[in-house]
Amino acid sequence: MRDCRQALHDGLARALESDAKVILLGEDLVDPYGGAFKVTRGLSTAHPQRVIQTPISEAGFTGLATGLALGGWRPVVEIMFGDFTTLCVDQLVNHAAKFHRIYGIPVPLILRAPMGGRRGYGPTHSQSLETLFLGIDGLAVVSANELLPLDQLLSESILQARGPVLFVENKSMYGRPNLEPDADRIDPFAIRREGSSGRELLLSPCGFSRADLTIAAHGGMVPIALEAATALAMEDEIFAEVHAACELFPWVPDPLSASVSRTRALLTCEESFPEFGWGTGIAAKLHEAVPGARIARIGSRSGSIPAMRTAEERILPQVRDLVEAARNLLKGDTR
């Protein structure tokens, strides 16, 4: 089984091979270094003209990429750490996201950014800042997770983009195995692939025979949510359906709405600070769609993310936090 790093690498390679207009930009991308997380390793050797190493100037090369996209290229920008997306907000929000709306010209720009902590990288290299970009009309936000066919997800995002896309990767995902495409199980979970593109996953630890609760997660929180759902089933016979969300914005209602209609209880979990973010947004959506559903949100605790691992663990949401939140949500329930 390929790891997620290799699958993303293969997705980039596939995009470069199938369209001569695909071009990679970013810091330290070329061999032998091959990018800070080694996703682009080998690509500059295979395509020396189309893997371009840039100076340390995120605003500059995101602007350059926007221009390339307007000019008919399909640029793929790598932001070394997702925290540095703050440097290209103006280019993304005020330019790339606007041009294709104002002028009707495609702006097929992909911005890849590794978010997330659990690596001991400290306060400004561990955040999950995708929430900053949710709700910007014209800017799509996609969050990859290890259960999706990442090779296909990334190459299709590049080759089919019409407007700018923030493609969020998670650092903890790179070394983990990428589930085989079309797998319908990851034990003990059965998987349903839903949404128009099959990117929205719903998982059940009991073959969808019953469900007491829906847990929504994306990116690096997906394996943590699965671990929590396993513990809840084993310890308490609380059977949770886990929604692994991919298209964060624009929001895709199903399968989440359908699942919460069944369970009437939703726990959102994200690695970001949970206030006014992704979980809050879908909590509001689900509150409108399923009146009376019980909803709880969890995310990181208040405070900057420390470099010391044990201190970092106290800030970022852990399996036990999800289990406890789920138990509290269902407390007093007569089931």
Added chain:
Amino acid sequence: MIIAIEVARQDSNSEDFLLVSWLMPDLSQVRKGQVVCLAETQKTVIEVEAPCDGVLVQLLPESHRGRFNAPVAAVGKDEPECLGWRDSMRSAPAKSEVAATRKAKSLAERHGIDLAEIVAQGIVGEKEVEDHLRAKGLLGNSWGHPGDLASPRRRVLVIGAGLGAMQAVDILLNDPLVEVVGCLDDDTSLAAVRILGAPVLGTVSIVGELWKRGAFDQAVVAVSNDVHIRRRLFLACKEHGIPMANAIDPTARIQRGAKLGEGNVICAHCHVGVGASLGDNNFLSAYCSAEHHTRWGSHISTGPGCLTSALVEVGDLVRLGTGIFLEPGASLGEGSVVASGAVFGGHLKPGHILKVSTRTQAIPLDRGGAK
């Protein structure tokens, strides 16, 4: 116990590491924190430490490459244990255990069923085991499981044999569908005592054994005065997957939409209002009211006559004295204590006590002395 030693991934640039050298020989005594080997990645050399005191057993030889987060060695208590571990690691991976819930395992064990016989999609739950037992005709005649309609009488074990237990047994005796099998108490002087006819069967330590033998269907914690002991006893039962009974006096009124967890003792003339919710393992003494839409946590204990108004929230492990009024919207934080006679409408922080200063004085009626 044997504890595996793994090399944690320290940088994103390396997929594996080279085990450069063992600093401690195989099967030697090591101390916790002692560096036992050196592992080299693309960027760094990692000093790998022993996780505890004991005997070191090596698995990965020097100059071999290893994967992160997989055992390279272990520390055990003695040589045989270490060699056994190494053999098991080197032989083919063990047959994967059937994923089953705690309740499912407990039920299967009580009926001597191999979980591997059960076909389930995903995790095997209690329901699947019951279905399996029913299909085999093993469930339905004898004293069955509480979920089994063929045996309507529930056999309830009372945890505790003090004054609270007497109240709980009294409540349970009113229910024709309940049989009180006995009580357990750590006070061995109660060994020969009967609580309203229910025998004291032994100390709480035997609860798991009784459960495995199928001696009862549900349990309830009857200790009323110490919420921490209530919680400990409740968790000890849940550790074995034991379902907990609600003991509700027939004079108590539980209104529509009220929700109760399990293991609650609700004494005479209590009231649980519309839409109120109680967690698990609470002890409500007589004449208490959980008024409509109040939310009560778990492991709470009250004295008699505690009245809540609407929308009150009572946290876990709260202790209430006697004769307390809680005004609409009041909240009591986890582990807080409210003294008898309080009238309170605010928010009491977790771990705080609400004291009441009412002055009372006893004065002899015949103060004049003349008779």
